[in-house]
Amino acid sequence: xxxxxxxxxxxxxxxxxxxxxxxxxxxxxxxxxxxxxxxxxxxxxxxxxxxxxxxxxxxxxxxxxxxxxxxxxxxxxxxxxxxxxxxxxxxxxxxxxxxxxxxxxxxxxxxxxxxxxxxxxxxxxxxxxxxxxxx
Amino acid sequence: xxxxxxxxxxxxxxxxxxxxxxxxxxxxxxxxxxxxxxxxxxxxxxxxxxxxxxxxxxxxxxxxxxxxxxxxxxxxxxxxxxxxxxxxxxxxxxxxxxxxxxxxxxxxxxxxxxxxxxxxxxxxxxxxxxxxxxx
DNA sequence: TTTTCACTTTAGAATTATTATAAACTAGAA
DNA sequence: TTCTAGTTTATAATAATTCTAAAGTGAAAA
Numbered sequence: 001x002x003x004x005x006x007x008x009x010x011x012x013x014x015x016x017x018x019x020x021x022x023x024x025x026x027x028x029x030x031x032x033x034x035x036x037x038x039x040x041x042x043x044x045x046x047x048x049x050x051x052x053x054x055x056x057x058x059x060x061x062x063x064x065x066x067x068x069x070x071x072x073x074x075x076x077x078x079x080x081x082x083x084x085x086x087x088x089x090x091x092x093x094x095x096x097x098x099x100x101x102x103x104x105x106x107x108x109x110x111x112x113x114x115x116x117x118x119x120x121x122x123x124x125x126x127x128x129x130x131x132x133x134x135x
Numbered sequence: 136x137x138x139x140x141x142x143x144x145x146x147x148x149x150x151x152x153x154x155x156x157x158x159x160x161x162x163x164x165x166x167x168x169x170x171x172x173x174x175x176x177x178x179x180x181x182x183x184x185x186x187x188x189x190x191x192x193x194x195x196x197x198x199x200x201x202x203x204x205x206x207x208x209x210x211x212x213x214x215x216x217x218x219x220x221x222x223x224x225x226x227x228x229x230x231x232x233x234x235x236x237x238x239x240x241x242x243x244x245x246x247x248x249x250x251x252x253x254x255x256x257x258x259x260x261x262x263x264x265x266x267x268x269x270x
Numbered sequence: 271t272t273t274t275c276a277c278t279t280t281a282g283a284a285t286t287a288t289t290a291t292a293a294a295c296t297a298g299a300a
Numbered sequence: 301t302t303c304t305a306g307t308t309t310a311t312a313a314t315a316a317t318t319c320t321a322a323a324g325t326g327a328a329a330a
Contacts, residue, residue, distance in 0.1 A: 074213060076211050076212065076213040076265065077211065078209060078211040078217075082213075094253065094254065094257075096257060103254060105251055109249065109250075109251040110249060110250055111247070111248040111249035112245065112246070112247050112248065112264075113247065114244065114245060114246035115244075115245055115266070116229075116240055116244040116245070118229065118266075118268055119229065119238060121270070122229075122268040123269050123270070124266055124267070124268065125266075125267040125268060125269040126266075126267050127264060127265070127267075128264070128266075129262060129263070129264050129265075130262070130263045130264075131250075131259055131260075131261075131263075132259070132260040132262075132263070133253055133254075133257040133258065133259065133260060134257065134258050134260040135257060135258070
């Protein structure tokens, strides 16, 4: 993803492309593979990488803004921290609790044959499959 | 589950059946259906129900002790609080984010036809299916 | 180009869930 | 009954996240 696209991405979702947002967006979206992170790990990586320090509150703000705009998805992982994923398509995860690492699973790699119907007037929003790994 | 069984359950897992543990265990396990809760909701319900106040720290201690003993399972739910479940068999969940309510799905009600193999030397510990509901 | 102002950033305080601490208490073996 | 390891408790500490309010800044309009 080129810089122009980053600007387009931000503007098209109503986010003013500030210095901080562009820097974070470039870090998150200018990569080939999907990226999984927590706010804490993102902060650590950004601090290491860049000259200008971005406030932790700004990282929280930005990540939430990106999530609301649909540029990031939140992954449910047992534990205290919240994980985010640059892969916003419908997909699933392996989770290695030894390393606290998430690995994407393509939606097409899991086929569910039988599923119960939603209770009392509710509908199914989405189905998430989470595969815990061990050694 | 009768009181004798509660005592047996505690003792058999190396937990001294103290007044507090018995009270919490009775509340959690002397019921027909599975029960889902957070420490906060359990604390609220216990306070309402009983005469003697149990310290919040004790509820945390006890819930963790029960979990370690295999009498409770932890459910991964997006968000800040940790959910527990009196159903410790292999099963899945519906989650209604409107009401923050969890509903059990019997393991036999979900059949997965295709599943990817675990990465590099890892093995699959377990597979959790989480179905988000909407109205 | 300058002005203007709603949107942003920021540091630090506040909040919330959870864990740690250490003193008082107690189940149950001796 | 005595003793002691295991337990409970109030409170402090920690950790993740959100709030606050003052200072800063994109970008539209003058």
